[in-house]
Amino acid sequence: MSRTIDAGVSPTQTNTIPADISGQMLDLDEDDDLEVFSKDSTLADGNMFNASMLTSPGSMVNQCKFEEDEESDSKDIFITVDNPESHVTAIETFITYRVLTKTTRSEFDNSEYEVRRRYQDFLWLRGKLEDAHSTLIVHPLPEKFVVKGMVERFSGDFIETRRKALHKFLNRVADHPILSCSEDFKVFLSAQAWELTTYKKQGPGFLSRMGETVRAVANSVRGVKNRPEEFTAIQEYVEDFSNKIGSLDKVTQRIVKEQKEYLEELKEYGPTYTLWSGSEEELAEQLKGVAGCIERCCKETEEQVGHLSDTLVPVLHEYVLCAETLKAVLRRRDNIQAEFEAKNEALATKKVDRDALKEEIDKLEDRVEWANNALKGDWGRWQRSMRGDLKSAFLSTAEKNVDYYEKCLAVWETFLLSQRTEPSEETDRDNTP
Amino acid sequence: MMADSGSEEIAVIGNTDLTSAELENNIKNTMVEIEKWTSVLRKMEISVGEAEKRTGKNTVNMQEIYTVYLIETRPVDAVTEGIIPAPDSLWRRYSEFELLRNYLLVTYPFVVVAPLPEKRAEIVWHKLSADNMDPDFVERRRVGLENFLLRLASHPVLCNDKIFYIFLTEEKGWKEMVYETGFQAKADSRLKAMNAAFRVKNPDKRFTELKHYSDELQTVVSQLLRVRACRNSQNIKIEAAESKKLCKIFLQRVADRLYGVYKVHGNYGRVFSEWSAIEKEMGDGLQSAGHHMDAYAASVDDILEEEEHYADQLKEYLFYTEALRAVCRKHELTQFELEMAAQDLASKKQQKEELVTGTVRTFSLKGMTSKLFGQETAEQREVKLQVLEQQIEEGEEAVKEKNAESDEFVKTAWIDIEHFKDQKDRDLKEALISYAIMQISRCKKGIQVWTNAKECFNKM
Numbered sequence: 001m002s003r004t005i006d007a008g009v010s011p012t013q014t015n016t017i018p019a020d021i022s023g024q025m026l027d028l029d030e031d032d033d034l035e036v037f038s039k040d041s042t043l044a045d046g047n048m049f050n051a052s053m054l055t056s057p058g059s060m061v062n063q064c065k066f067e068e069d070e071e072s073d074s075k076d077i078f079i080t081v082d083n084p085e086s087h088v089t090a091i092e093t094f095i096t097y098r099v100l101t102k103t104t105r106s107e108f109d110n111s112e113y114e115v116r117r118r119y120q121d122f123l124w125l126r127g128k129l130e131d132a133h134s135t136l137i138v139h140p141l142p143e144k145f146v147v148k149g150m151v152e153r154f155s156g157d158f159i160e161t162r163r164k165a166l167h168k169f170l171n172r173v174a175d176h177p178i179l180s181c182s183e184d185f186k187v188f189l190s191a192q193a194w195e196l197t198t199y200k201k202q203g204p205g206f207l208s209r210m211g212e213t214v215r216a217v218a219n220s221v222r223g224v225k226n227r228p229e230e231f232t233a234i235q236e237y238v239e240d241f242s243n244k245i246g247s248l249d250k251v252t253q254r255i256v257k258e259q260k261e262y263l264e265e266l267k268e269y270g271p272t273y274t275l276w277s278g279s280e281e282e283l284a285e286q287l288k289g290v291a292g293c294i295e296r297c298c299k300e301t302e303e304q305v306g307h308l309s310d311t312l313v314p315v316l317h318e319y320v321l322c323a324e325t326l327k328a329v330l331r332r333r334d335n336i337q338a339e340f341e342a343k344n345e346a347l348a349t350k351k352v353d354r355d356a357l358k359e360e361i362d363k364l365e366d367r368v369e370w371a372n373n374a375l376k377g378d379w380g381r382w383q384r385s386m387r388g389d390l391k392s393a394f395l396s397t398a399e400k401n402v403d404y405y406e407k408c409l410a411v412w413e414t415f416l417l418s419q420r421t422e423p424s425e426e427t428d429r430d431n432t433p
Numbered sequence: 434m435m436a437d438s439g440s441e442e443i444a445v446i447g448n449t450d451l452t453s454a455e456l457e458n459n460i461k462n463t464m465v466e467i468e469k470w471t472s473v474l475r476k477m478e479i480s481v482g483e484a485e486k487r488t489g490k491n492t493v494n495m496q497e498i499y500t501v502y503l504i505e506t507r508p509v510d511a512v513t514e515g516i517i518p519a520p521d522s523l524w525r526r527y528s529e530f531e532l533l534r535n536y537l538l539v540t541y542p543f544v545v546v547a548p549l550p551e552k553r554a555e556i557v558w559h560k561l562s563a564d565n566m567d568p569d570f571v572e573r574r575r576v577g578l579e580n581f582l583l584r585l586a587s588h589p590v591l592c593n594d595k596i597f598y599i600f601l602t603e604e605k606g607w608k609e610m611v612y613e614t615g616f617q618a619k620a621d622s623r624l625k626a627m628n629a630a631f632r633v634k635n636p637d638k639r640f641t642e643l644k645h646y647s648d649e650l651q652t653v654v655s656q657l658l659r660v661r662a663c664r665n666s667q668n669i670k671i672e673a674a675e676s677k678k679l680c681k682i683f684l685q686r687v688a689d690r691l692y693g694v695y696k697v698h699g700n701y702g703r704v705f706s707e708w709s710a711i712e713k714e715m716g717d718g719l720q721s722a723g724h725h726m727d728a729y730a731a732s733v734d735d736i737l738e739e740e741e742h743y744a745d746q747l748k749e750y751l752f753y754t755e756a757l758r759a760v761c762r763k764h765e766l767t768q769f770e771l772e773m774a775a776q777d778l779a780s781k782k783q784q785k786e787e788l789v790t791g792t793v794r795t796f797s798l799k800g801m802t803s804k805l806f807g808q809e810t811a812e813q814r815e816v817k818l819q820v821l822e823q824q825i826e827e828g829e830e831a832v833k834e835k836n837a838e839s840d841e842f843v844k845t846a847w848i849d850i851e852h853f854k855d856q857k858d859r860d861l862k863e864a865l866i867s868y869a870i871m872q873i874s875r876c877k878k879g880i881q882v883w884t885n886a887k888e889c890f891n892k893m
Contacts, residue, residue: 237711240707240708240710240711241708241711244704244707244711248701248704248708251697251701251704254697254700255694255697255698258693258694258697259694261690261693262687262690262691262693262694264690265686265687265689265690269687272653273657275653276649276650276653276654276657278649279646279650282858282862283858283861283862283865286862290865290868297872390715390893391715391890391891391893394722394890395887395890395891398883398884398886398887398890399883402879402880402883402884402887404879405876405877405879405880405883406876408872408876409876409877409880412872412873412876413873415869416866416870419862419865419869
């Protein structure tokens with residue numbers, strides 16, 4: 001199902017939660033409660049002072065465009081992250097990346113933007129997006145610092161890996177029907193460095209965030225009592241998925257390690273045949289031939305390992321991080337429900353101002369409903385992306401491996417051809433002289 | 434073919450070495466035997482079949498378990514007549530093979546005698562206790578022993594040896610027969626001579642080159658075998674390039690790494706299978722891809738077994754280098770003895786001349802004492818002269834003999850070395866080709882597995 005963005009909607013109202021984000025989602029008709037939603041900003045999951053206000057799904061039904069298949073002809077925003085540069089100040093050294101945006105979206109003043117951003121800025125953006133949409137699945141960022149493997153923070157490989165991950169992150173946000181409408185996102189893409197700094201400073205202060213956190217912790221301690229079955233199912237899946245993807249990540253890294261060690265040995269092996277050829281007369285040419293074959297296979301092996309490291313390893317790692325994100329999203333959803341349940345219980349037991357409490361409870365109930373729908377919608381979307389990403393990565397790996405073996409095959413077949421002057425004589429002979 | 438009839442014909446007891454006469458005798462005799470044995474040996478099928486465990490008392494009267502190997506022989510003719518008679522067979526243990534080889538080494542010093550497979554399981558698997566009883570080791574040794582016998586049977590000189598023939602055909606009494614040839618004494622003195630330090634002034638250049646070659650070959654093949662990894666023993670390190678030590682620590686690093694790469698893919702199989710259980714759409718694709726990963730992991734076992742066979746072929750030639758060096762050493766020994774004899778003769782002649790002319794050109798204690806204590810009488814001088822002349826005559830005979838011996842050795846040895854070189858070139862050329870074929874097979878398997886996996890991933 002697709003909906004189009006209403007050009008007249010102001011930026012502040014573009015954070016919508018359509019009832020139906022994924023194809024698997026229930027029809028609006030089925031759920032009468034959705035109609036009850038109002039434009040009350042307290043429905044916002046995050047901070048009340050958030051510039052991005054929320055409107056009811058009901059009124060936003062026709063407002064957000066999304067495509068289930070990300071076809072390029074319907075894509076209206078293109079982002080690239082490239083060109084890492086090192087900056088040295090008195091206090092620190094850091095890397096910035098160029099973020100280039102090309103878009104036809106009307107909420108952007110220009111059609112093209114070029115800004116420089118550092119990792120911290122990405123962290124900020126993601127934080128804002130998660131705050132505003134605590135039960136949407138925001139793609140993870142690459143880790144701050146890779147401890148294992150002892151990768152140098154400024155090594156070429158590390159920077160390149162990070163660059164690719166940052167590129168992916170922004171594109172994921174851009175593809176998301178709700179997240180891409182975020183004002184924070186727009187500012188991130190378009191503001192100059194000093195503008196961004198100013199922008200970052202507005203918004204919730206530290207203390208209000210504290211309050212939010214404390215509430216969240218309190219709720220999580222209480223625990224949720226009546227979690228809907230489907231979320232339990234999702235949670236179980238996420239647990240399993242997290243284990244599996246973690247295993248795959250480890251297995252793949254182990255394969256890379258073994259392959260690299262194999263390569264090291266192979267590099268010594270070939271030259272030994274060359275050395276031997278120096279002592280022989282009749283056999284010299286043949287020995288040199290074998291040495292040459294081994295050397296060429298070495299090169300192919302090197303390429304194959306490189307491909308594995310560049311293609312499969314990062315994707316698996318990304319989804320390890322995704323699993324953690326999913327767990328966090330589920331926790332946050334639980335917290336929202338827990339808070340509602342707590343208040344609901346209070347209504348029954350405590351002697352308080354019932355009317356005021358009832359109103360609060362209603363709002364919380366809406367909030368729960370709304371959070372659930374957001375998550376449900378995004379869940380299907382996430383699963384599709386996951387399947388696509390992993391399928392493509394494994395496919396690419398398998399293709400590369402086929403290619404690797406084909407190339408090595410050609411090397412050895414060529415050698416064999418050059419040796420087989422009298423095929424019948426060779427095949428009949430066995431070890432006995 | 435009784436034990437006593439053998440001793441007169443072949444070996445001579447008592448001498449520390451074979452004189453040229455003896456050598457000639459041996460060859461003559463074996464030529465005679467050719468009529469008797471050749472027709473049988475050359476047309477004989479030899480195989481080393483099963484292996485069995487036996488218990489018995491060893492030389493210090495302690496109980497031991499050892500393995501015996503079944504040697505089966507059958508004349509080729511019989512088969513071609515359409516009837517396949519049962520083969521003759523007997524059992525031999527490793528130490529008897531060793532005895533045979535030592536006997537041949539001593540009896541035919543000019544021959545590059547084929548090596549035996551390793552004596553002990555020098556490879557350290559996790560099951561450290563059952564070294565020589567490990568079935569894999571026993572099997573590989575069986576193949577090695579068969580190869581050894583076939584090498585002997587196809588050697589132009591060795592195939593005619595009677596002791597060899599009886600080794601193949603008569604189980605009882607063979608050992609006694611070997612000892613009765615008196616080869617043991619020769620073996621001991623040979624060992625002593627081989628290990629002695631001496632300098633040869635004019636060795637035949639070809640032997641010097643051969644020695645260099647055998648050293649180079651040993652280095653290179655050791656390195657190759659070392660670089661080809663040993664599975665399951667990640668922590669064994671190579672200590673020395675010395676061939677004996679190498680056989681003890683047979684490390685193949687490349688194969689070990691390859692094993693690791695393939696086997697880790699088996700984990701994909703397991704995880705894919707588990708993962709497929711929680712996925713709806715991807716489940717089938719993952720599950721079947723997992724099976725291919727398992728197949729990939731399993732395929733390495735066959736691959737490495739084939740490579741093991743290639744390693745065995747290289748190993749044989751590694752061990753051959755020792756036999757080569759033995760022949761070179763023998764030449765040096767012969768040459769040295771010749772030089773010593775010549776030197777001795779020259780010195781005797783010198784003494785005679787001095788005695789005759791009365792001049793003392795070289796310093797000698799006798800000369801000094803005679804100067805100090807007066808000249809000898811004419812009779813004394815005459816006696817001395819006669820002794821010297823006698824010694825000179827004997828010396829000249831000795832030199833002539835040694836010369837002939839040396840020439841004969843060089844001649845026969847070089848024929849055998851050329852024969853060995855041809856064999857080596859043929860065998861190794863073929864081994865390298867089979868290595869290429871193995872790699873091709875491995876690549877083809879890899880292509881198949883990953884193509885299949887790719888199709889499964891496509892269905893995800």
